[in-house]
Amino acid sequence: MAHDFTPLQNDRILRAARGQTVDRPPMWVMRQAGRYLPEYHEAKGQHDFFECCRSPEIASTLTLQPIDRYDGFIDAAIIFSDILVIPQAMGMEVQMVDKVGPQFPNPLRSPQDQQYADVLGKDVDVKEELDYVYKAITLTRQKLKGRVPLIGFCGAPWTLLCYMVEGGGTKMFRWAKTWVYEYGAESKKLLQKISEICVEYLVLQVEAGAQMLQVFDSWAGELTPTAFEEFSLPFLRYISKHTKERLKERGLEVVPMTVFAKGAWYALEQLCESEYETVGLDWLHDPAEAMRIAKGRVTLQGNADPGILYGSDESVTKLVEGMVKGFGGGKERWIVNLGHGITPGVDPEKLKHFFEEVVRCTRSSVAK
Numbered sequence: 001m002a003h004d005f006t007p008l009q010n011d012r013i014l015r016a017a018r019g020q021t022v023d024r025p026p027m028w029v030m031r032q033a034g035r036y037l038p039e040y041h042e043a044k045g046q047h048d049f050f051e052c053c054r055s056p057e058i059a060s061t062l063t064l065q066p067i068d069r070y071d072g073f074i075d076a077a078i079i080f081s082d083i084l085v086i087p088q089a090m091g092m093e094v095q096m097v098d099k100v101g102p103q104f105p106n107p108l109r110s111p112q113d114q115q116y117a118d119v120l121g122k123d124v125d126v127k128e129e130l131d132y133v134y135k136a137i138t139l140t141r142q143k144l145k146g147r148v149p150l151i152g153f154c155g156a157p158w159t160l161l162c163y164m165v166e167g168g169g170t171k172m173f174r175w176a177k178t179w180v181y182e183y184g185a186e187s188k189k190l191l192q193k194i195s196e197i198c199v200e201y202l203v204l205q206v207e208a209g210a211q212m213l214q215v216f217d218s219w220a221g222e223l224t225p226t227a228f229e230e231f232s233l234p235f236l237r238y239i240s241k242h243t244k245e246r247l248k249e250r251g252l253e254v255v256p257m258t259v260f261a262k263g264a265w266y267a268l269e270q271l272c273e274s275e276y277e278t279v280g281l282d283w284l285h286d287p288a289e290a291m292r293i294a295k296g297r298v299t300l301q302g303n304a305d306p307g308i309l310y311g312s313d314e315s316v317t318k319l320v321e322g323m324v325k326g327f328g329g330g331k332e333r334w335i336v337n338l339g340h341g342i343t344p345g346v347d348p349e350k351l352k353h354f355f356e357e358v359v360r361c362t363r364s365s366v367a368k
């Protein structure tokens with residue numbers, strides 16, 4: 001089913017991801033549709049979070065809010081959804097509790113639990129179970145009218161396993177560590193199952209209209225370099241390789257893919273060799289050092305500390321100047337972003353100042 005969408009007017013991010021020349025580095029922000037925006041609260045109203053994800057009308061409205069507010073600055077939209085829709089599709093219950101975050105009433109605590117066999121054995125109908133996401137993507141593409149590309153996404157297997165076994169956010173990772181260090185083989189079976197679902201989900205997002213894809217490994221930094229190599233990296237590689245193969249097979253566009261493994265600074269070299277066009281960086285990376293490691297093999301994305309947006313305009317300016325310089329002045333393969341999601345309580349005007357300063361600092365740098 002091919003869609004007839006309005007041609008793209010701004011392809012900066014797609015060009016940058018593929019290493020082509022751009023007039024200025026593209027910009028967007030993780031979690032750009034979210035709680036720091038008053039219009040988000042207004043549109044969300046009393047609706048439950050996952051109800052918003054399941055309503056193509058609400059999800060597309062929320063996706064467009066930052067595009068409208070930061071018109072001319074933001075170069076991509078990201079579909080309003082959540083990484084936890086995959087565990088839901090796998091048969092697990094997930095609630096979003098106000099001021100607490102996601103909660104699984106019945107987390108997967110051990111491979112001996114019947115639930116482990118149930119989850120592994122379930123033949124997940126990824127098309128049917130997540131149909132609301134594809135509908136939201138298609139509607140959002142129509143509403144975008146080609147203004148900017150639309151990014152689709154999923155959670156990385158390791159990060160999803162963490163949520164599925166912990167049952168929510170955690171500081172200790174007691175259960176996730178028990179799984180990898182006590183039930184290694186069983187963990188890998190689960191990670192493989194999640195990976196296969198991710199591939200199908202991403203391909204269907206592209207079919208619905210997603211023009212770029214990002215895989216969020218938000219908890220990568222909880223692993224050691226050795227454990228990351230065993231429990232995360234092979235599955236991230238499985239996803240990029242198989243998503244691309246399947247897109248080709250199905251005659252769909254092989255869209256650029258981004259991997260964001262938060263905290264995995266030690267794995268940058270390996271991530272540059274993992275068949276992702278773009279590698280996202282958190283704020284622990286020194287941009288110049290990351291550029292030296294990447295050697296132009298991938299486009300880097302990031303990496304301002306989201307906390308800078310609680311600071312003064314002068315602090316934002318200083319950080320942007322340093323970041324732009326570190327990433328090569330805007331002439332190298334770079335997508336501007338924060339090093340993680342924008343946080344609640346940030347003044348939306350501060351983000352505008354951030355964008356303006358990037359534009360100012362990169363203006364002099366004409367494309368290669």
Ligand code: CP3
Nearest residue numbers: 030031032033034078079080081082083101102216218341
């Ligand atoms: O604007 C966008 O980036 C698109 C939407 C998006 C959301 N979640 C909306 C959301 C994306 C890309 C995500 C990904 C996501 N979800 C990740 C990976 C990125 C990251 O931040 O590490 C993770 C770990 C989750 C799981 C999740 N969802 C948590 C831990 C929470 C609660 C705490 C928090 O940071 O908000 C959510 C809820 C959530 N997802 C909200 C939004 C706008 C807030 C919901 C609300 O309270 O209104």
